[in-house]
Amino acid sequence: MPAKRTHLKRSLDSRSVKALALAAAMMVGTAAGAVAAEPGTSGLPVPRFVSLKADKVNVRNGPNRDQDVAWVFNRAGLPVEVTAEYETWRRIRDADGAEGWVYHSMLSLRRTALVAPWLKGETVPLRGSADTDAKVVAKLEPSVLGVVKACDGKFCRITGDGFDGYVQQNQLFGVYPGEKVD
The missing domain is CATH 2.30.30.40 (SH3 Domains)
Known part of the structure; x- marks a missing residue:
């Protein structure tokens, strides 16, 4: 929302x-x-x-x-x-x-993040691990709000109401490209 x-x-x-x-x-x-x-x-x-x-x-x-x-x-x-x-x-x-x-x-x-608020009509994959080949465990709608648990510069682990997984960092508003968050 x-x-x-x-x-x-x-x-x-x-x-x-x-x-x-x-x-x-x-x-x-x-x-x-x-x-x-x-x-x-x-x-x-x-x-x-x-x-x-x-x-x-x-x-x-x-x-x-x-x-x-x-x-x-x-x-x-x-x-x-x-x-x-x-x-x-x-x-x-x-x-x-x-x-x-x-x-x-x-x-x-x-630290929190919005999932790709700039996208319209698309979803963003939430993966089971910080890898582009990892299994997609959910598809998140644009502007879903999550708590940032950690970022390695490429992926961030985010959690929210009913989800926990990894999103590519460039698909989030709330973290900088390449930023590491512990």
Whole structure:
């Protein structure tokens, strides 16, 4: 099931414009995969994948509570990519490429992944071991959510409601190509 977002349209005030300018300045050079991860204000690498901690997470236009809510996530556990940090706020990107700011306590270091959310009308094989020749134990629909148990750079072991197996890493949103996860 894809993430539900409720979009709110509001005009930008001068504080919003300044916050967006600050966010844009902070984003220079942080494209995922294009640059090595650097420590953020939290001391953790940026960019990095995390997951949503709660069923309701407000995503704001800028890094403070005075900023308008751009949309609301309604599903805990969804993977998002932290692309910047500002004090206790994290700029995140979701599987659709939408970006906004969330308060740090709404995020978890628990690694999750969506199975090929970009596919339409196809399934992704879940294999019994980390090998392209391994037996297919299930076929997962796009956007199935799983917990990442481990990745070796080519395959990730993921578990979820009624499944446990290996998916090719390039078929997941929530891990970087070639990333190793223990």
